Amino acid sequence: MRVLITNDDGIGSPGLAALVHAFDAASEVYVVAPEHERSATGHAITLHKPLRAHPSGIAGSAAQAWATNGTPADCVALGMLDLLGSRPDIVVSGINVGPNMGRDLTYSGTVSGAMEGAIFGVPSIAVSIGSFRNPVFTTAAQFAVDLAQAIIRYGLPEDTLLNVNVPNLPGPQIAGVAITRQGTKRYISRLEKRTDPRGRTYYWLTGEPAPQMDDEGTDSWALARGQISVTPIGLDLTSERLREVIARWPLAVPFETPHQ
Numbered sequence: 001m002r003v004l005i006t007n008d009d010g011i012g013s014p015g016l017a018a019l020v021h022a023f024d025a026a027s028e029v030y031v032v033a034p035e036h037e038r039s040a041t042g043h044a045i046t047l048h049k050p051l052r053a054h055p056s057g058i059a060g061s062a063a064q065a066w067a068t069n070g071t072p073a074d075c076v077a078l079g080m081l082d083l084l085g086s087r088p089d090i091v092v093s094g095i096n097v098g099p100n101m102g103r104d105l106t107y108s109g110t111v112s113g114a115m116e117g118a119i120f121g122v123p124s125i126a127v128s129i130g131s132f133r134n135p136v137f138t139t140a141a142q143f144a145v146d147l148a149q150a151i152i153r154y155g156l157p158e159d160t161l162l163n164v165n166v167p168n169l170p171g172p173q174i175a176g177v178a179i180t181r182q183g184t185k186r187y188i189s190r191l192e193k194r195t196d197p198r199g200r201t202y203y204w205l206t207g208e209p210a211p212q213m214d215d216e217g218t219d220s221w222a223l224a225r226g227q228i229s230v231t232p233i234g235l236d237l238t239s240e241r242l243r244e245v246i247a248r249w250p251l252a253v254p255f256e257t258p259h260q
């Protein structure tokens with residue numbers, strides 16, 4: 001199995017190292033990752049400045065690795081279009097420190113790394129751990145390997161990918177695997193307004209998790225129950241619900257003479 005690993009926490013992240021070591025035994029591992037943290041960059045790509053990729057290394061691994069000045073999506077594109085020489089069998093993005101559930105998916109660089117893989121037509125998964133504090137990656141890393149092997153065996157439909165969140169618990173304490181749907185869990189945005197040493201105003205966006213509980217069957221619901229959440233997601237952003245509603249609106253081309 002040829003695996004392309006990326007992330008948004010940066011090439012020095014312990015979550016990425018854990019993933020590399022878990023895949024090392026049975027795979028040809030390639031790493032293309034941002035040289036520093038690019039969390040919450042979404043699916044940004046770099047079009048207006050040069051991209052650079054520097055050969056790098058992951059301690060204790062023979063994986064071929066590059067650190068880039070790009071985003072996670074840039075990293076996957078660089079890997080696909082040049083660095084790897086040929087396409088990988090799978091793209092794995094993570095392991096992110098902190099969950100990517102509900103509304104996070106729109107902002108997540110981790111998920112976007114996997115989405116870029118799906119855009120290239122390669123089966124892809126994003127993996128995050130359910131805690132920002134004291135993450136222990138062993139279980140999440142091994143689950144990623146197991147899931148990758150299942151994907152190699154069964155395949156994934158075109159334009160789809162899997163978003164995985166693993167509770168920050170030792171393996172025996174995890175309450176199973178749930179196939180979930182994307183919830184609506186979000187952060188309450190707050191704006192810190194401060195004054196810099198030169199007397200000018202600056203802002204710092206921050207937030208905390210909203211207290212509401214998600215419905216049964218969602219990603220955050222499963223994680224709260226100590227289950228590994230696997231959410232199938234797609235590249236198609238069409239809302240079928242809205243398509244039906246808006247089809248009934250009387251929209252017409254401006255200035256058009258009605259046909260007789």
Ligand code: MN
Nearest residue numbers: 008009039096
């Ligand atoms: Mn991150």
